[in-house]
Amino acid sequence: MITGTFPIDQFRQTDTPFYFYDMTVLRDTLSTLQAETSDPRYHVHYAIKACATDTILRTISEAGIGADCVSGGEVKAAIEAGFPANKIVFAGVAKSDKEIVYALEQGIFCFNVESMEELEVISLLASERGKTARVCLRVNPNIDAHTHDKITTGLSENKFGIPMRFLPEAVQLCYRLPAIEFLGLHFHIGSQITDMTPFVQLAHRINELVKVVEALSCTDEEGNSVTPTVTHINVGGGLGILYEHPNHFPIPNFKAYFDTWRKHLQLRPDQHFHCELGRSIVAQCGNLITRVLYVKKGENKQFAIVDAGMNDLIRPAMYGAFHRVENITHPDNEEQLYDIVGPVCESSDVFVENYHIAAIQRGDILVMRSAGAYGETMASQYNLRRLPGHITSDFS
Numbered sequence: 001m002i003t004g005t006f007p008i009d010q011f012r013q014t015d016t017p018f019y020f021y022d023m024t025v026l027r028d029t030l031s032t033l034q035a036e037t038s039d040p041r042y043h044v045h046y047a048i049k050a051c052a053t054d055t056i057l058r059t060i061s062e063a064g065i066g067a068d069c070v071s072g073g074e075v076k077a078a079i080e081a082g083f084p085a086n087k088i089v090f091a092g093v094a095k096s097d098k099e100i101v102y103a104l105e106q107g108i109f110c111f112n113v114e115s116m117e118e119l120e121v122i123s124l125l126a127s128e129r130g131k132t133a134r135v136c137l138r139v140n141p142n143i144d145a146h147t148h149d150k151i152t153t154g155l156s157e158n159k160f161g162i163p164m165r166f167l168p169e170a171v172q173l174c175y176r177l178p179a180i181e182f183l184g185l186h187f188h189i190g191s192q193i194t195d196m197t198p199f200v201q202l203a204h205r206i207n208e209l210v211k212v213v214e215a216l217s218c219t220d221e222e223g224n225s226v227t228p229t230v231t232h233i234n235v236g237g238g239l240g241i242l243y244e245h246p247n248h249f250p251i252p253n254f255k256a257y258f259d260t261w262r263k264h265l266q267l268r269p270d271q272h273f274h275c276e277l278g279r280s281i282v283a284q285c286g287n288l289i290t291r292v293l294y295v296k297k298g299e300n301k302q303f304a305i306v307d308a309g310m311n312d313l314i315r316p317a318m319y320g321a322f323h324r325v326e327n328i329t330h331p332d333n334e335e336q337l338y339d340i341v342g343p344v345c346e347s348s349d350v351f352v353e354n355y356h357i358a359a360i361q362r363g364d365i366l367v368m369r370s371a372g373a374y375g376e377t378m379a380s381q382y383n384l385r386r387l388p389g390h391i392t393s394d395f396s
């Protein structure tokens, strides 16, 4: 069995469970990403919700990437980690007045607006402060991302975005409102997408919608007629990773992803392309490190009960997600079959069932791989357990 290389002595001295971030993997990921996005019209905004650990945020901001935020807290974390305000986009179906005001005061690049109701509120709050809010309209393109139900966002039945048939009205409203500057369109169809077909479909849909918008005639607040221009196209996030193969494919297929956009999206020289990648940037650099508390014989199963629970990594319980598990204390033991489970009082507190892994003993350290995205940020204190800590390979 191939396993990653981990500083096991360091792990032994650290209270488990905790997240371990391999900064070499992160840096390699970022340089591959930068090589694919050297066109000055391409702008990547890292989706902070995937992992907001300070060292990770700083490393990403130092790579010159922008930030995609979904709450005032994320905007604050982005600014504190050194992301320039003019590279921050702010999405979310329900931004509170307080969050909008905070983002306006920080001078963020753009609000991704999800309804006409929200547009009116942003305009009001901006004009009261003598500011103009730059906006992209988030459109629900009704495209099936063919991913897990709980992480599909681009279908008409989902709560996200403005339905396509209201788009002309929403663009016209942007021009009529006093404190709104219309920049373009925003989309996000879902997450953990490894087949490029949904992105191809989205690119074609965007090409059509840009034409629809630019054929509109709008009236500004003074009654002048204006023709809208889409200068910014934000395609959201969604590029998936290979959870089964963190050792063989630690870097996601950014080439296939950007080649898809280069080939199918009609981007004019006066237009900018934005994307909001989260998972693909941080998933493979993160691992959840846990100790085995008990190896328990069940009626016809063998349970390895570890000290990490669903509160530390909720993805298996919530989405049935797979994370590869490795025994790094005894990697060469002959494999046996286990259910690897946590200590939380819920029968869904199971990481993996019927899993072949090098034979486990009490005290062994196990590594749950590919846990950098939506791992630590989704941790909770359920059962009044402490939040998991983290260390990085730079040992900070």
Ligand code: LLP
Pocket (backbone or CB within 6 Å): 047, 050, 068, 091, 151, 187, 188, 190, 191, 192, 236, 237, 238, 239, 276, 277, 278, 279, 280, 315, 319, 373, 374
């Ligand atoms: N942009 C928007 C508007 C989003 O809603 C999301 C993710 C992203 C960008 C980043 O998507 P990514 O590149 O990471 O796929 N907790 C789930 C994933 C939820 C994704 C929510 N939105 C999981 O653990 O799989």
